[in-house]
Amino acid sequence: MSATVDTALDNNTQSDHEHHGPAKGIARWLFTTNHKDIGSMYLWFSFAMFLLGGCMALTIRAELFQPGLQLIEPEFFNQMTTLHGLIMVFGAVMPAFVGLANWLIPMMVGAPDMALPRMNNWSFWILPFAFALLVSTLFMEGGAPNFGWTFYAPLSTTYAPDTVTYFIFGVHMMGVSSIMGAINVIATILNMRAPGMTLMKMPLFVWTWLITAFLLIAVMPVLAGVVTMMLMDVHFGTSFFNAAGGGDPVMFQHIFWFFGHPEVYIMILPAFGVVSQIIPTFSRKPLFGYHSMVYAVGSIAILSFIVWAHHMFTVGMPLFGELFFMYATMLIAVPTGVKVFNWIATMFRGSLTFEAPMLFSIAFVVLFTIGGFSGLMLAIAPSDFQYHDTYFVVAHFHYVLVPGAIFGIFAAVYYWLPKWCGNMYDEALAKWHFWLSFVGMNLAFFPMHFLGLAGMPRRIPDYALQFADFNSISTVGAFLFGATQLLFLYLVIKTIRSGEKATDQVWEGAEGLEWTIPSPAPYHTFSTPPEVK
Amino acid sequence: MAQEKSHNKTVYKLLFAVIGMFAFGFALVPLYDVFCEITGINGKTQGRYEVTDAKVLEVDESREVRVQFITHNNENMPWEFRPVVAEIKVHPGELTSVDFYAKNTTSRTMTAQAVPSLSPSRGVDYFHKTECFCFNQQKLEAQEEVLMPLRFVVDKALPDELKVLTLSYTLFDQKNPDQASSGELPMTFTINEQSVATR
Ligand code: HEM
Ligand SMILES: [Cu+2]
Numbered sequence A: 001m002s003a004t005v006d007t008a009l010d011n012n013t014q015s016d017h018e019h020h021g022p023a024k025g026i027a028r029w030l031f032t033t034n035h036k037d038i039g040s041m042y043l044w045f046s047f048a049m050f051l052l053g054g055c056m057a058l059t060i061r062a063e064l065f066q067p068g069l070q071l072i073e074p075e076f077f078n079q080m081t082t083l084h085g086l087i088m089v090f091g092a093v094m095p096a097f098v099g100l101a102n103w104l105i106p107m108m109v110g111a112p113d114m115a116l117p118r119m120n121n122w123s124f125w126i127l128p129f130a131f132a133l134l135v136s137t138l139f140m141e142g143g144a145p146n147f148g149w150t151f152y153a154p155l156s157t158t159y160a161p162d163t164v165t166y167f168i169f170g171v172h173m174m175g176v177s178s179i180m181g182a183i184n185v186i187a188t189i190l191n192m193r194a195p196g197m198t199l200m201k202m203p204l205f206v207w208t209w210l211i212t213a214f215l216l217i218a219v220m221p222v223l224a225g226v227v228t229m230m231l232m233d234v235h236f237g238t239s240f241f242n243a244a245g246g247g248d249p250v251m252f253q254h255i256f257w258f259f260g261h262p263e264v265y266i267m268i269l270p271a272f273g274v275v276s277q278i279i280p281t282f283s284r285k286p287l288f289g290y291h292s293m294v295y296a297v298g299s300i301a302i303l304s305f306i307v308w309a310h311h312m313f314t315v316g317m318p319l320f321g322e323l324f325f326m327y328a329t330m331l332i333a334v335p336t337g338v339k340v341f342n343w344i345a346t347m348f349r350g351s352l353t354f355e356a357p358m359l360f361s362i363a364f365v366v367l368f369t370i371g372g373f374s375g376l377m378l379a380i381a382p383s384d385f386q387y388h389d390t391y392f393v394v395a396h397f398h399y400v401l402v403p404g405a406i407f408g409i410f411a412a413v414y415y416w417l418p419k420w421c422g423n424m425y426d427e428a429l430a431k432w433h434f435w436l437s438f439v440g441m442n443l444a445f446f447p448m449h450f451l452g453l454a455g456m457p458r459r460i461p462d463y464a465l466q467f468a469d470f471n472s473i474s475t476v477g478a479f480l481f482g483a484t485q486l487l488f489l490y491l492v493i494k495t496i497r498s499g500e501k502a503t504d505q506v507w508e509g510a511e512g513l514e515w516t517i518p519s520p521a522p523y524h525t526f527s528t529p530p531e532v533k
Numbered sequence B: 001m002a003q004e005k006s007h008n009k010t011v012y013k014l015l016f017a018v019i020g021m022f023a024f025g026f027a028l029v030p031l032y033d034v035f036c037e038i039t040g041i042n043g044k045t046q047g048r049y050e051v052t053d054a055k056v057l058e059v060d061e062s063r064e065v066r067v068q069f070i071t072h073n074n075e076n077m078p079w080e081f082r083p084v085v086a087e088i089k090v091h092p093g094e095l096t097s098v099d100f101y102a103k104n105t106t107s108r109t110m111t112a113q114a115v116p117s118l119s120p121s122r123g124v125d126y127f128h129k130t131e132c133f134c135f136n137q138q139k140l141e142a143q144e145e146v147l148m149p150l151r152f153v154v155d156k157a158l159p160d161e162l163k164v165l166t167l168s169y170t171l172f173d174q175k176n177p178d179q180a181s182s183g184e185l186p187m188t189f190t191i192n193e194q195s196v197a198t199r
Helices: A003-007 A026-031 A035-063 A074-109 A117-139 A164-191 A204-235 A249-266 A269-283 A290-303 A319-347 A356-379 A381-387 A391-421 A427-453 A465-497 B002-006 B008-039 B121-126 B177-184
Strands: B065-073 B080-083 B087-090 B096-103 B110-119 B127-132 B138-140 B145-154 B164-173
Touching: A026 A035, A035 A074, A035 A117, A035 A391, A035 A465, A074 A117, A074 A164, A074 A204, A074 A269, A074 A391, A117 A164, A164 A204, A164 B008, A204 A249, A204 A269, A204 A290, A204 B008, A249 A290, A249 B008, A269 A290, A269 A319, A269 A356, A269 A391, A290 A319, A319 A356, A319 A381, A356 A381, A356 A391, A356 A427, A391 A427, A391 A465, A427 A465, B065 B080, B065 B096, B065 B145, B087 B096, B096 B138, B110 B121, B110 B127, B121 B127, B138 B145
Parallel strands: B065 B164
Antiparallel strands: B065 B087, B080 B096, B096 B145, B110 B138, B110 B164, B127 B145
């Protein structure tokens, strides 16, 4: 994405210890400490993982096109669901947001770079190795991990394939990478804001990332802890999760979801931030309720620590536990509702235009809300006994993650791409990308609600005949959505290579420091901090 | 870089938080046990009960509670293991003895551990075991059989609506090769009173 940055003007005054431009060749990418280079690498890596995880999803959907076992063995099917989930969560969504953070946070707060540039290089370069380790298990004896992205013990301990050890080290590496990324984000935001940029003047994208980074610091170590316990159970004879030795498999679920629920907010809060930047621009109005937006994100983050057992309503909790986690979960819908209200209020009576970033953002608001509602249905403990582990859950989390997190990322790329590479993207193609993604995604995931309500369990390679119609529709939608993403790839490359030159402000209604610097953004920006009124 | 230096304080604080949360993850393990013990969630029954107050043993003839016994073998545990009576009716306050039968069906000496779990879990606080084979490990020679005692009393404070208590035991092989070393690890110290995941 920053291929054209090589030629970018670099007329800012430089302090002695900084380079004057990017190094040449591969060394530039291996050793770079530049936040824009690292941001681009994160985004490209994320896109590669998105395609890889997408191919796995299509393998799953192809098998489910018809009832019966056609294409793949059930054992391989399980490996596909597991790797698809892990790759999308840790390889596609999270790195994409870290990439956006790298590109945007320094430019938004008026800092010359991230606080810890060398650590930044490390936290990126760990990732390809982590995922190489994870994906290489596909070619090993015993096959890849097959216990689902939630890796419940004892499936992931007593009954795990030998490759579970690679999985564990892979997760450790991803954890280290995210933690380093989070430390970097927090240090940048807290210590490197331009004079006058008070916390309450920060753009919402910066705010949501600050809170996300704290969530990462709080829960990634717990994830590292739980996989370490698994490692010890598998290799060193402990019994953390082994009832035979005095442990408890249900405890695995508690620890996992203590990480897992905040993790789902890690994947959505930065998207909240993106949408909160974009909607005001294309409504030509300031964001409605800035302060309430900040407080809402904060309360969502805090509440996310006390709702984890809504994933475990059926493990046999006492009534008090069911009630507590049910009401706590429903409580989260309140700040979430505040945000949706504010986005809509921002658009209300604005002079709207519908460029691609805005289209993705509006779809985000509508479809994410549908996902929130299905979440509320799942939060009702007595009905969750019916819905749990069915396709209804699959529908719920795909509605919050695909038109939520992923559409948020698309919106961000369209919105800032002209700033990054200096060229406008092809609006007509982008609209095609939007509408095909929109239709494909809804075709793929909406029928899953009905399948789940009718009782189709998740994570199965074959199903009863009455589910056939909805499943085939879903598969068609999935392939449409998947193929459309190649269009996105083409569009991005085309924009980097050519296209109408973008102005500095790019969008008529855009506000913020990043729009005051030239397009494409020079290799070094804000070497002397800007003054914020 | 001078720049990086100024971030040291932030970074150290955050690293401290990271290490703290890593430790917290492990602390959840004992916390979880303590929490379950205090609240009686999870059907974890209590340890040996000492009758300190004679009133506990005053029998409440007005009420009868059904106590059911069920047994499971953990996978790969070849012993025969069953309650001698599957269900008895007791009055609260009545000290009762029942036996469980176990036989080592293999041709080698084995050690077993039975792990109890009570359902509904609300009953846990009202079910007192004064003696239980689950307080110790059982070592049986090849083909040896044994009757193992359980003495208990149901508390008079048992809520009225609890009319049936089901006590389940799962029998574990203590010398299973893949847990051979587990005996030394702290995780297993409280082995008697751990819950069983047989739901
Ligand atoms: C109003 C907000 C939300 C509520 C009330 C809610 C509620 C729930 C509940 C109760 C479940 C468990 C269902 C079951 O397993 O039976 C669940 C699952 C899930 N939710 Fe949400 N949710 C909300 C928002 C989100 C968001 C924003 C995300 C991610 C961006 C998310 C991601 C997930 C995932 C990934 C699962 C499934 C995990 C698995 O078992 O594989 N949810 N949600
Ligand atoms: Cu959750």
